[in-house]
Amino acid sequence: MTIRELIKRGMETIQKREYNNPYLEANLILSDVLEVKKVYVMTHLDEDVPAPKVEQYLKRIDLRNQGYPLAYIIKRQEFMGLDFYVTQGVLVPRPDTENIVERLVDLSNSYFRGVNNIRVLDIGSGSGAIGCSLAYYIKNCEVEAFDVSLRAVRVCRINQKKLGLHNYTVSQQDVFQPWEKVRGKYHIVVSNPPYIPRKHIDHLQWEVSIHEPRLALDGGVTGLDYYERIIQTYSEVATEKSVLAFEFGWDQKNKVMALMEKEGQFEEYEQIKDLQGLDRGVIGYRR
Numbered sequence: 326m327t328i329r330e331l332i333k334r335g336m337e338t339i340q341k342r343e344y345n346n347p348y349l350e351a352n353l354i355l356s357d358v359l360e361v362k363k364v365y366v367m368t369h370l371d372e373d374v375p376a377p378k379v380e381q382y383l384k385r386i387d388l389r390n391q392g393y394p395l396a397y398i399i400k401r402q403e404f405m406g407l408d409f410y411v412t413q414g415v416l417v418p419r420p421d422t423e424n425i426v427e428r429l430v431d432l433s434n435s436y437f438r439g440v441n442n443i444r445v446l447d448i449g450s451g452s453g454a455i456g457c458s459l460a461y462y463i464k465n466c467e468v469e470a471f472d473v474s475l476r477a478v479r480v481c482r483i484n485q486k487k488l489g490l491h492n493y494t495v496s497q498q499d500v501f502q503p504w505e506k507v508r509g510k511y512h513i514v515v516s517n518p519p520y521i522p523r524k525h526i527d528h529l530q531w532e533v534s535i536h537e538p539r540l541a542l543d544g545g546v547t548g549l550d551y552y553e554r555i556i557q558t559y560s561e562v563a564t565e566k567s568v569l570a571f572e573f574g575w576d577q578k579n580k581v582m583a584l585m586e587k588e589g590q591f592e593e594y595e596q597i598k599d600l601q602g603l604d605r606g607v608i609g610y611r612r
Contacts (some may be wrong), residue, residue, distance in 0.1 A: 326379050335386045350395055351386065357384045357399040382482055392532040404594035405458040410483050414476040416541040418454035421599035424516055424607045425570055426458050428597055429513055432568065433463040434444050436610075437512055444509065446553055446562060448516035449473075450495055451541060453481035455515055460493040462487075465589045466513075468509055471498035471506055474540060500554055510564045517572040520544040520550030549580060570597075578604045586611050 326334075328536075330603055356363045358381050359374070374382070385398050396402040398416040402409050406427055411417055429445075431543035437443050443463060447456030454478040456470040460516030472495070474479055481495040496506040521540070521542045528533055544550055552571065557571050569591070573581045579595070585591055597606030 326374055327370065327375060328355065328366055328372050331374060331379065332366070332370070335382070337460075338386050339389050340371060341390065342509055345389075345395075353395065354385050354389065355382055359384065362485070366565055369508075372526055375393065385500050386424055389411060392535065394532050397536065401547045402454075404454045405462070406456060407461060407488060408453050409453050409454055409457070410480060412480060412505075413536065414474065414538055415480050416450045416537055418452055421605055422572055424519075424599060425515070425572055425597050425608075426455055426462075427514060428569060428608065429459060430597075432513070432608075433466065436568070440512060441465060443513065444511045444564070445469070445513040445515065446507065446511040447471075448500060448514065449518045449541075449551070450481050451477055451517070453484040453495065455494075455517060456495070457484050457490060458488055459513070460490045461488055461517075462493075466492060468493045469511075470495040470505070471500075471504075473497065473499045474538070477541075479506060484490070500551060504558065504562070506563055510567075511562055512567050513570065514559060514567065515570040516551070518544065518555065518556055519554055520548045520551070520572075520574050520577060522546065522548040546578075548574065548577060549584065552584050553579050556588050556590075559588070560590055563611060565611070567611045569611070570606065572597075572606045573605050575599075575605060578607070 328509050332351050340347040352366050358367045365477050384535050397413045398410045402411045405423050405516040406577055423555040443466040445466050445468040450456055451472035456468045460468040475497055478495050478497050485493045500504045521544055523543050526542050591609035592612050593610040595608040596604045599605040
């Protein structure tokens with residue numbers, strides 16, 4: 326079969342599912358199978374594809390049609406203009422999270438101007454998307470990250486090596502246990518923690534609830550367990566002038582803000598909106 330025929334067949338199969346872009350996804354899956362760039366597929370439509378590659382492609386298209394996340398199929402996801410390795414067992418990085426990372430990069434050049442070594446703590450590292458991006462774009466920073474999942478830690482280390490980062494370290498640590506792996510004080514503490522109330526997980530988009538790690542979704546009965554723990558521990562790990570940045574669910578702003586205000590550690594708050602204009606993040610400033 327030719328590339329054109331395979332793209333057409335792939336589109337016909339996966340366009341039956343919601344929340345996808347059939348042409349783009351068929352193209353990305355085929356380019357990954359052929360180990361070429363996407364533009365090659367687009368410009369060589371009449372080229373014949375060897376039978377073993379055809380079989381491999383159709384199997385992956387079938388996986389996608391079953392709701393298996395595209396990022397897990399092609400083993401990568403773009404975030405902040407960087408190519409991250411991802412695999413089942415870590416949360417797929419979302420574009421909405423980029424707004425928080427971009428703002429923290431801005432703060433490194435304004436709020437923390439004059440700090441020679443900006444220390445960052447990324448809590449619940451997942452694939453390393455947040456921490457590795459900060460380490461990549463803030464040259465005068467040192468990022469430490471932790472996650473309870475050993476698989477996540479291993480994926481982070483792969484991405485650290487892939488991006489050539491010498492200012493990034495990650496370790497395995499349970500946020501609800503003493504933070505024995507955390508050393509010193511940090512200017513930036515950031516987390517995109519599990520925030521889905523437990524009873525709501527099974528009602529999420531199917532490919533999320535079935536295929537993405539429940540450990541990275543389950544925020545406890547109210548969805549606020551991680552926020553409470555991190556906010557309570559923040560003063561122990563933060564420098565005098567520092568910020569705490571969170572991502573949260575679309576309807577959790579008031580609850581997270583109330584938890585932050587209750588501790589009385591912050592003099593100012595900044596809301597971060599997602600790509601749809603909804604409040605999906607907050608930065609608390611401690612001066």
